[in-house]
Amino acid sequence: MRILITGATGLVGEALTARCRQEGVEVHYLSTSPGKLVSAPGYRGFLWDPAAGTLDPACFQGVKMIVNLAGSPIVKPWTARRKKEIISSRVNSLNCLLQGLKSVETHQVRYLVSASAIGYYPSSYTEFFNEGASAGTGFLAETVKQWEQAASAFQGQGISCGLLRIGLVLARESGALPALTTPIRWGLGAPLGSGQQWQSWIHLEDLVSLFRFALEHRLEGVYNAVAPNPVTNRKLTVEVAQILDRPLWLPCVPSWALQLLLGERSRLLLDSQRVSAEKVQMEGFAFAYPNLRPALEDLLC
């Protein structure tokens, strides 16, 4: 089997590519950076420029399924230009893939699974969000709505489509966890805001398994990609500090300070989304790390 991955050089993409190659799945990938193109047995990179709407059509050769992970990072400052780039990089990537498929004479692509995000949901301390919940308001929800709409366009071309609304990905080397652990290692960690906001997290290994599961079962429609047991920000901070054997003595970082420092981007830290994993579990997916403590022990010890 051969699949095509976009965003294969990122945190999730690298781990998914490694798993696919281990399992004998051939990977073609699209990258915006010529320096990241590699050609090895069962692993070959192709260049694309989603903003210009161009790609190397050879990337589709022998491909039956596509995993879409491409998108400009959301953690950098949200200037008006950056916000436009965050949305357009995601929408353009999907449009570019679809136009590329339409432009080749024949292809065998029948399935697309795309990353999406739990930023779709409103912020709430009390709600437990499943996939049927309505979208929230603000920049993140708007981004996800446009992203998911662009992915849905594949269905009109006879390509079934799955969307994984990803939560906070916990990984050893990069992403949210190193950012959280660094101040705690220095003895300067503290919960953020009230500390009561829900964080729906997922271990990188489970997320990779979930993408493999989606490909294997051709999951259609929206699925939350979060562990079954979300925690509050306070609990996450306390668990990390306990595992690292570091003291937590500072008071919570006040919301106003984060808002002053980060502006609207503080929503990435202060929004509360308690998100359900039930739908994907009902499909038969089993999490290796359903609970936070063993996940953190695996990643930090």
Ligand SMILES: NC(=O)c1ccc[n+]([C@@H]2O[C@H](COP(=O)([O-])OP(=O)(O)OC[C@H]3O[C@@H](n4cnc5c(N)ncnc54)[C@H](OP(=O)(O)O)[C@@H]3O)[C@@H](O)[C@H]2O)c1
């Ligand atoms: N990590 C999380 O906690 C999390 C949570 C929710 C959702 N997600 C979503 O899941 C996807 C994968 O996450 P990740 O953490 O692996 O992301 P990542 O590490 O930032 O990697 C994303 C990849 O997208 C490509 N890219 C960057 N800018 C681009 C642009 N302007 N146009 C097209 N491609 C571009 C890059 O690949 P090249 O340089 O090779 O082109 C990059 O390696 C992302 O879409 C992200 O928004 C992640």
